[in-house]
Amino acid sequence: MAFVAVVCLSLVALDGWNSWNSRSEELRQMSTAASNLARAMAQQADDTIKEADTALVGVVERIEYDGTGPAAVERLRKVLASQVTELPQLDALHVYDKDGNWIVNSRHNAPENLNNADREYFVFHRTHAERGPHIGIPVKSRTTGRLLVPISRRIDQADGSFAGVALATIDIDFFMKFYDSLDIGEAGAVALVLENGTMMTRRPFSAGTVGRDMRDTDLFRAYTAQGPAGTAYIRSAQDGVTRLNSFRRVANYPLFVAAALSKDEILAVWWHDTLWHSAGVILLAGIVGFVGLRLVRQIELRTKTEAELRRARDALEKLNKTLNTLAMEDGLTGLANRRQFDATLDTEFSRALRDASTLALILIDVDCFKQYNDIYGHAAGDECLQSIGRTIAELTPRRPGDLAARYGGEELAVLLPETEVADAVELAERIRHAVRNLKIEHTGTEAGFVTLSAGVDTLSPVPGAGQAKELIRSADKALYVAKTAGRNRVCTNEDAGPDG
Known part of the structure; x- marks a missing residue:
């Protein structure tokens, strides 16, 4: 009887071990899925901003070469309008002089007395001589009321002094349409964040989260600690939900993205299967009391088979590695072939x-x-x-x-x-x-x-x-x-x- 009891307990323990491995595998697969989501988001953000920045490079070159005379400005306005038409992510393209006054933009109706000298991106370029792109904190358009991501470049005089700013604005809705197409479950979340900790946008979307300082959040601390890519389980500072977060730096710009899947949703199916499975195992354990000896023999056979399969798998992996090395290496010199x-x-x-x-x-x-x-x-x-x-x-x-x-x-x-x-x-x-x-x-x-x-x-x-x-x-x-x-x-x- 004691032997049968030990066998029954071992069966229950084995089931628990298998269930825990299934849980680990489910979390591993979801970690891979979240990483792939983050990679896709980072690529989308990089492509989106790069196209806008490329347009800005041309605008800056035209201004610095052609100047801002009436004829040059009219030609430039047509070019800006054409580029906005061709690039769906662009809300508008603008040019401001050294005092922040509007010179030209891509819209047909010119704003009146518009001055953006107080905007963060304008102050940055006025005080920094760098010629590269600058991604500013999100702003609310003074003409349309939309939330926008500003991409800007400095315009210089011939002597290198500050002459103004070329600005491309991307509607946050452009990012949200892409994020809405991602399958992240009911409680999942995705976010685009500046490396200085400023939240650009997030799904689920809330206007109050745009521009929020994320430096005191676990997500930002995890990103800072792990580098350009990583994963972590984090309790959201936004809604309190614990999620599996995968974050990745955007390749060419000071931004990172985060794709987060709810841990509860990830494990929901596993919990359902585990409860039913465990109930069946307990019932089976009762039957095992009558057929203990036969079950012991089956367990021994199963253990032996699993060990042989593992050995065969390890041998095959070792053989594959050896063959791969031989296929790519010159046998005489040890150099690549x-x-x-x-x-x-x-x-x-x-x-x-x-x-x-x-x-x-x-x-x-x-x-x-x-x-x-x-x-x-x-x-x-x-x-x-x-x-x-x-x-x-x-x-x-x-x-x-x-x-x-x-x-x-x-x-x-x-x-x-x-x-x-x-x-x-x-x-x-x-x-x-x-x-x-x-x-x-x-x-x-x-x-x-x-x-x-x-x-x-x-x-x-x-x-x-x-x-x-x-x-x-x-x-x-x-x-x-x-x-x-x-x-x-x-x-x-x-x-x-x-x-x-």
């Missing part, structure tokens, strides 16, 4: 195109390597390549996107995002000198030691023009120049002369 190089090149080319940055490539060839193999044998050639590969790996920077790879045979490559030609040439020279200083004997060269030749070039991708392979071809041309010029040197395309 051609497959990984091609994939990384495409990725970094797309990133450079998106960020309007440069991408540099160093293409390296071991001088007279065929002769080295003929003189010393292929085993020595492999050791030589291994030594060179280790040297290149040690000297290659560890930034995201930097990659040292074996391109093929005795050719190696170093990919360097956001790097200018001069910096790439400097690195190539360091690699060349380091390999020369290894003093690997090679009687087939003039130096008597193994040396390298390298071709270097950079590419600044332009939308609609050029491909990643052009960088390889260009660096290869520079390598050819280095080889034909006597080897043991670093060359760029500029060294090839006007005929390439």
Whole structure:
């Protein structure tokens, strides 16, 4: 009887353990869902503001170049009206002079005697010389009464003194329409907050929350503590509901978003299933009293099966990791292989195109390597390549996107995002000198030691023009120049002369 009682208690405990794991899994899945919501919100905010800021850049350039004469202002008003029509997030575009007086805006009906010198964004630009975008605290329009998010840029005189402000306003309703489309449950919440703690907008929406100082809230403290992205269970300062909050910084602007799902709603289904399930287990425990021995055997079989499945899963994961490493790594040098190089090149080319940055490539060839193999044998050639590969790996920077790879045979490559030609040439020279200083004997060269030749070039991708392979071809041309010029040197395309 005691044994049967122990079995019954174990069954109840096992059910509790499974239920707790189910609860943890439910919370984990909802944490992922909240993180995805926050990522989507951050991207939407970044895209929305970037489009508005891009329009402001053009406005500032026109004002500083064309001035504010009547003809220039009339042309500018038409441009502003056209941009507001094309960008649905824009409520309006405005330009104010150095005293805060209205000069021109995108609306057909011009406001009378409008002066915004007291607005926070105007005061900021008047007292700060920075030319970048400024996201101000939400304001209520003096002409329409709407709640707006101001995006602004400073306008300068030719001598650099303050000349006024270009302003784009985004209707908070634009954000709310997007937030209303998100499935966050009945008690969920989402928010857009400035990094200085100012609430921009929130769903559920309340005009009283717009512009509220959030610095004393648990949400703001969690964001400050965890950095640009994180999750936390927080009791809302707005309505007292405990939620799973996932927050994320907007990529290019001083804002962060928070997506919060009610903990009670997350666990509602789990509670319902658990109560019914637990009742069934208790009933089953009574039956187990009559069939204890058989149940013990079933539990042993189940435990054994679960252990085997875990071992099989662990072995499969280990095998997958090994296969993935082998698929992306050169077996001889330990550098990335051609497959990984091609994939990384495409990725970094797309990133450079998106960020309007440069991408540099160093293409390296071991001088007279065929002769080295003929003189010393292929085993020595492999050791030589291994030594060179280790040297290149040690000297290659560890930034995201930097990659040292074996391109093929005795050719190696170093990919360097956001790097200018001069910096790439400097690195190539360091690699060349380091390999020369290894003093690997090679009687087939003039130096008597193994040396390298390298071709270097950079590419600044332009939308609609050029491909990643052009960088390889260009660096290869520079390598050819280095080889034909006597080897043991670093060359760029500029060294090839006007005929390439």
